[in-house]
Amino acid sequence: MKRTNRRAQATTGDEQKSASEKELFGGRLLYRTTEAHDAWFKLGVVRSLAALPLLLRLAVGLAWEADRKAVVAVVAAELGGSIARVIGLLALNAALTALLAGGEMPERLRAMVPAVTLVVIASAAAALSNAVSTRFSGPLGPRVERLVRQKYLERSCRVEMAAIENHDFHRLLESARFGASSASRMMDQSVLVLTSLLSLIAMTGVLIHLHWLLSVMLVVMVLPSAWAGLTTARHRYESYQRWLQHDRAADLLCDLLTDADAAAEIRVHDVGPFLLGHHASLAKVAEAEQDRLARVSAKLQLTAAALTGLMTVAICAVLAGLLWTSALALAGLGTAVIAIRQGAGTLTGLVSQVNLLYRESLHVADLRRLLRESANHLIPVGGHRLPAPVSEIRLENITFTYPEVGQSGPALQDVSLVIPTGQIVALVGENGSGKSTLAKLLCGLYLPDSGRIVWDGVDAAGADRAHLFRRFGLVQQDHVRWPLTARTNVIISRSDMPVSESRLAAAAERAGADFIKDLPHGWQTLLTRTFRRGVQLSGGQWQRLGIARAHYRDADILIVDEPTAALDAKAEERVFEQIRALADSGQTILLITHRMSSVRHADLIHVLHEGRLIESGNPEQLLADPTGHYRALYEIQASRYRVPIT
Numbered sequence: 161m162k163r164t165n166r167r168a169q170a171t172t173g174d175e176q177k178s179a180s181e182k183e184l185f186g187g188r189l190l191y192r193t194t195e196a197h198d199a200w201f202k203l204g205v206v207r208s209l210a211a212l213p214l215l216l217r218l219a220v221g222l223a224w225e226a227d228r229k230a231v232v233a234v235v236a237a238e239l240g241g242s243i244a245r246v247i248g249l250l251a252l253n254a255a256l257t258a259l260l261a262g263g264e265m266p267e268r269l270r271a272m273v274p275a276v277t278l279v280v281i282a283s284a285a286a287a288l289s290n291a292v293s294t295r296f297s298g299p300l301g302p303r304v305e306r307l308v309r310q311k312y313l314e315r316s317c318r319v320e321m322a323a324i325e326n327h328d329f330h331r332l333l334e335s336a337r338f339g340a341s342s343a344s345r346m347m348d349q350s351v352l353v354l355t356s357l358l359s360l361i362a363m364t365g366v367l368i369h370l371h372w373l374l375s376v377m378l379v380v381m382v383l384p385s386a387w388a389g390l391t392t393a394r395h396r397y398e399s400y401q402r403w404l405q406h407d408r409a410a411d412l413l414c415d416l417l418t419d420a421d422a423a424a425e426i427r428v429h430d431v432g433p434f435l436l437g438h439h440a441s442l443a444k445v446a447e448a449e450q451d452r453l454a455r456v457s458a459k460l461q462l463t464a465a466a467l468t469g470l471m472t473v474a475i476c477a478v479l480a481g482l483l484w485t486s487a488l489a490l491a492g493l494g495t496a497v498i499a500i501r502q503g504a505g506t507l508t509g510l511v512s513q514v515n516l517l518y519r520e521s522l523h524v525a526d527l528r529r530l531l532r533e534s535a536n537h538l539i540p541v542g543g544h545r546l547p548a549p550v551s552e553i554r555l556e557n558i559t560f561t562y563p564e565v566g567q568s569g570p571a572l573q574d575v576s577l578v579i580p581t582g583q584i585v586a587l588v589g590e591n592g593s594g595k596s597t598l599a600k601l602l603c604g605l606y607l608p609d610s611g612r613i614v615w616d617g618v619d620a621a622g623a624d625r626a627h628l629f630r631r632f633g634l635v636q637q638d639h640v641r642w643p644l645t646a647r648t649n650v651i652i653s654r655s656d657m658p659v660s661e662s663r664l665a666a667a668a669e670r671a672g673a674d675f676i677k678d679l680p681h682g683w684q685t686l687l688t689r690t691f692r693r694g695v696q697l698s699g700g701q702w703q704r705l706g707i708a709r710a711h712y713r714d715a716d717i718l719i720v721d722e723p724t725a726a727l728d729a730k731a732e733e734r735v736f737e738q739i740r741a742l743a744d745s746g747q748t749i750l751l752i753t754h755r756m757s758s759v760r761h762a763d764l765i766h767v768l769h770e771g772r773l774i775e776s777g778n779p780e781q782l783l784a785d786p787t788g789h790y791r792a793l794y795e796i797q798a799s800r801y802r803v804p805i806t
């Protein structure tokens with residue numbers, strides 16, 4: 161009955177969740193378990209225990225890269241400590257043997273003195289080794305974390321745009337993000353594992369010295385908890401992978417609820433309760449999953465505890481048998497009990513440490529997989545240089561389809577056009593006609609599926625991409641609002657060179673960003689309200705800053721995507737005057753816009769429709785065609801503003 165209720169509750173939770181997922185995200189957010197394909201993830205429990213050397217090798221490899229001196233110090237200290245512990249136990253055995261030997265008590269006590277002295281020295285040596293290990297292992301974790309995170313971030317910004325936009329790759333990127341902190345925790349766990357392992361070897365050695373059967377019993381005793389611990393870790397990781405996207409969705413709602421940009425709409429449209437309700441519903445189902453995991457862990461723990469109890473009884477029986485058959489002396493029994501107690505404690509600790517080490521290693525494995533897979537998506541380094549200066553860039557039969565699954569057709573189809581340099585060339589067309597895609601192909605962010613982009617006869621395929629990027633400056637429709645100072649927002653486009661104050665002033669002047677001087681700290685004003693001293697700019701001010709950034713870059717070709725959408729009429733006019741002046745001074749402007757008032761500044765217009773080029777010419781030529789697409793678009797806007805066609 162209880163089970164039925166529980167299942168019913170789970171189903172209700174699942175249905176609630178499904179409703180939220182469907183309404184907000186268009187469908188279920190759980191990943192199929194099989195999608196989490198990782199070599200280590202597939203390992204069985206026994207094989208994961210066998211993977212311990214691999215885990216330790218991975219940890220030592222990371223640590224070695226970060227700080228060799230510390231690795232040597234820690235390993236030496238741990239080895240020294242365990243040798244001291246063995247000597248201590250053997251000395252204790254000798255002391256007990258002397259105490260239980262025949263003869264007068266003062267005589268027996270005198271005979272014990274050397275052994276007891278050795279016990280004291282061994283304990284002091286073990287404590288000293290422990291202190292040395294702590295001193296050097298502490299900073300290892302943060303050092304490894306820095307190293308690994310640096311690698312991760314460096315890789316993330318060197319892969320192709322297509323990879324960043326690919327869902328599977330992005331998911332790997334996200335899951336591997338935890339790799340750096342996991343690598344740091346792996347260091348701590350590895351040191352603990354090493355301590356436990358060496359101590360265990362020492363205890364086992366002492367037990368073998370007493371009777372080999374005792375060492376076997378010690379190992380057998382701990383197997384159930386090892387099995388339970390590792391199985392739990394596997395369940396948790398499996399669940400983590402499956403629920404990754406779901407958790408991200410809940411986080412997204414949290415971010416939206418506290419986001420400064422969304423704050424106005426959340427209040428006026430009363431979106432808060434709506435998002436809160438869905439957040440609660442998502443969280444509730446995530447709780448149900450934690451409930452399930454807790455039940456699984458509890459069952460495993462209980463089974464393991466029962467088996468361990470049986471093993472303890474077996475050990476007592478073996479000890480009794482050994483004493484009965486005189487295979488073990490009474491003095492040896494005392495040492496054996498101490499060694500078994502210490503050994504069992506160490507083994508139990510070792511199991512949970514291996515368990516944690518294993519769990520952390522799964523995240524590190526994700527990171528390693530990311531590093532491996534990203535190698536296939538890296539933007540190639542090197543290649544030929546394109547002509548500079550260039551007189552024209554020619555697109556020949558360009559076809560391009562976005563690689564994402566579900567994309568219905570090519571974003572660009574068989575497009576051939578010319579971009580003469582030193583002019584303003586406009587790309588015009590309705591939403592989704594392929595204008596931005598064409599610009600991205602041109603500056604090398606994507607590679608065409610077929611066709612060529614030719615710079616004065618030189619094919620851009622195989623060109624040095626870093627060099628190609630350097631030829632372009634971007635003023636994007638949704639340009640990045642760097643939450644940094646105003647100055648950094650501009651100079652960031654040439655972070656490869658020392659800051660030029662005169663260039664900065666000229667870029668601001670061209671973009672009409674004169675409001676900077678009125679900001680509380682001028683160029684040093686922080687442009688985010690999430691930090692103290694930060695201020696919030698208006699949409700138009702941000703846009704001017706974006707334009708200043710592109711001017712500061714001073715590239716051969718400036719791609720401007722709806723550059724004046726947020727500007728007032730005066731500022732818009734000023735920006736276009738500057739753009740005209742730039743073109744007159746030899747810079748090429750690729751202007752992407754819907755606004756016909758902006759297009760009249762262009763020397764050449766290419767009209768795109770559903771990914772195809774349908775018209776090309778200067779504004780007068782295109783307007784002269786009464787059946788033309790451009791003319792139709794112009795007339796719609798002109799009638800809105802009553803601008804006569806001249």
Ligand SMILES: Nc1ncnc2c1ncn2[C@@H]1O[C@H](COP(=O)(O)OP(=O)(O)OP(=O)(O)O)[C@@H](O)[C@H]1O
Pocket residue numbers: 325562564567571589590591592593594595596597598
């Ligand atoms: N990153 C992307 N991944 C998948 N499809 C995309 C991506 N970017 C654009 N598309 C699709 O490619 C087509 C062309 O889009 P593009 O952004 O080039 O159009 P556009 O003419 O610039 O539109 P707009 O005027 O609205 O900015 C559209 O169907 C769009 O959905």
